[in-house]
Amino acid sequence: xxxxxxxxxxxxxxxxxxxxxxxxxxxxxxxxxxxxxxxxxxxxxxxxxxxxxxxxxxxxxxxxxxxxxxxxxxxxxxxxxxxxxxxxxxxxxxxxxxxxxxxxxxxxxxxxxxxxxxxxxxxx
Amino acid sequence: xxxxxxxxxxxxxxxxxxxxxxxxxxxxxxxxxxxxxxxxxxxxxxxxxxxxxxxxxxxxxxxxxxxxxxxxxxxxxxxxxxxxxxxxxxxxxxxxxxxxxxxxxxxxxxxxxxxxxxxxxxxxxxxxxxxxxxx
Numbered sequence: 001x002x003x004x005x006x007x008x009x010x011x012x013x014x015x016x017x018x019x020x021x022x023x024x025x026x027x028x029x030x031x032x033x034x035x036x037x038x039x040x041x042x043x044x045x046x047x048x049x050x051x052x053x054x055x056x057x058x059x060x061x062x063x064x065x066x067x068x069x070x071x072x073x074x075x076x077x078x079x080x081x082x083x084x085x086x087x088x089x090x091x092x093x094x095x096x097x098x099x100x101x102x103x104x105x106x107x108x109x110x111x112x113x114x115x116x117x118x119x120x121x122x123x124x
Numbered sequence: 125x126x127x128x129x130x131x132x133x134x135x136x137x138x139x140x141x142x143x144x145x146x147x148x149x150x151x152x153x154x155x156x157x158x159x160x161x162x163x164x165x166x167x168x169x170x171x172x173x174x175x176x177x178x179x180x181x182x183x184x185x186x187x188x189x190x191x192x193x194x195x196x197x198x199x200x201x202x203x204x205x206x207x208x209x210x211x212x213x214x215x216x217x218x219x220x221x222x223x224x225x226x227x228x229x230x231x232x233x234x235x236x237x238x239x240x241x242x243x244x245x246x247x248x249x250x251x252x253x254x255x256x257x258x259x
């Protein structure tokens with residue numbers, strides 16, 4: 001199955017790898033899969049590796065953004081890693097900001113960030 | 125033989141993926157760079173989803189354009205759905221009647237060089253997009 005989302009636990013962090021061109025069902029499944037895994041493994045953070053992702057449209061971006069927010073409510077930290085240059089250009093042009101999600105250039109750096117203590121944000 | 129035009133039925137959610145693949149292939153063959161290919165495919169993804177979400181089904185057509193010494197790609201999304209009541213508002217950022225972000229149409233317009241919307245309430249919508257290749 002080339003649409004599968006892979007979730008691997010590394011130390012206290014869940015490494016979630018997105019396939020290059022996921023359909024909407026796969027993108028929606030990401031949310032539940034990640035939240036369940038955070039609870040089951042007592043993960044401290046989540047790294048969302050999108051380095052293979054070729055198209056980040058508004059639906060995909062919204063799901064990523066919401067998932068990060070939900071993980072945050074559960075006390076975890078989400079770091080989006082590996083966005084391709086062309087995807088970053090397109091996302092900015094479309095006006096996608098990904099909210100206040102943390103990002104990292106590489107999964108290694110993202111892993112360090114996600115394993116750190118969650119940042120306490122004041123309620124807005 | 126490689127074709128310079130094509131058509132794809134949008135009838136299910138998986139056809140959004142099919143539309144992205146078709147457009148990616150067509151844009152790459154025309155010689156667009158990776159950033160422009162990503163822009164065009166992202167715009168196509170937004171519009172294919174709109175067809176599926178609002179009309180249930182429709183058609184995507186694509187063709188190569190030649191005009192003087194420039195070439196480009198035209199995409200057309202046609203449906204017989206409910207139509208867009210207020211095109212002006214639909215092009216406003218953050219406006220959505222479908223519970224989305226309201227970024228689909230305005231986003232697609234910014235990613236492409238030209239966009240034209242024809243819509244009649246109760247009859248359907250046709251969105252035509254063009255991207256020219258910089259030489």
